[in-house]
Amino acid sequence: MELNLEAQKQEFLTICRASIHRDGIEDLLDWLCKADFFTAPASTKYHGGYAGGLCQHSIDVYQYAKKLTFLMPAAPSEESLAISTLFHDACKVNLYKVDKRNQKIDGVWREVPVYVIDEKFHFGGHGSKSVFLIQQFMKLTTEEAAAINCHMGFSDGSATTVRDVSNAYQQFPLAWLVHVADEAATFLLDR
Numbered sequence: 001m002e003l004n005l006e007a008q009k010q011e012f013l014t015i016c017r018a019s020i021h022r023d024g025i026e027d028l029l030d031w032l033c034k035a036d037f038f039t040a041p042a043s044t045k046y047h048g049g050y051a052g053g054l055c056q057h058s059i060d061v062y063q064y065a066k067k068l069t070f071l072m073p074a075a076p077s078e079e080s081l082a083i084s085t086l087f088h089d090a091c092k093v094n095l096y097k098v099d100k101r102n103q104k105i106d107g108v109w110r111e112v113p114v115y116v117i118d119e120k121f122h123f124g125g126h127g128s129k130s131v132f133l134i135q136q137f138m139k140l141t142t143e144e145a146a147a148i149n150c151h152m153g154f155s156d157g158s159a160t161t162v163r164d165v166s167n168a169y170q171q172f173p174l175a176w177l178v179h180v181a182d183e184a185a186t187f188l189l190d191r
Helices: 005-019 025-034 053-071 078-086 126-134 142-149 162-171 173-189
Strands: 096-105 108-117
Touching: 005 025, 005 053, 005 078, 053 078, 053 173, 078 142, 078 173, 126 142, 142 162, 142 173, 162 173
Parallel strands: none
Antiparallel strands: 096 108
């Protein structure tokens, strides 16, 4: 899939600057611009496994969450919605590298580029690493931290229990919303 990476980057930055007015947002955006956020894939093979996939997936999650707020008893603030959706996968910044694999194409083995995980900073589970990284630049509310931490639901692979995630969704409706929007973007758009 080929994207206009610069246009996508500008769309992401425009949403952030229009929606988020918290101390540290410019430092967080500066870090993303210096890292690979705007060129990285969202995964190696499951969704958004192409250059720019991470940024596109983040925008998609934001847009789905905005559409789904009608399901909420009380809609979250635009700022909390933007923070929780646009940065939920901060853990994937500088996570992937390009490698090569042999693949049979039209009956002929060819060397093709693929994304592989090249983890340099191991820190708990997927969501907790994202929370930690964001908070190096900008303070999160408890609800935003819970939403980002639990966005993978029960499939994070961390020590989070089903009861912990269920309780987070009950206590913090934004956590449920981010999870559902992430699932929608992953399975309905990014494949």
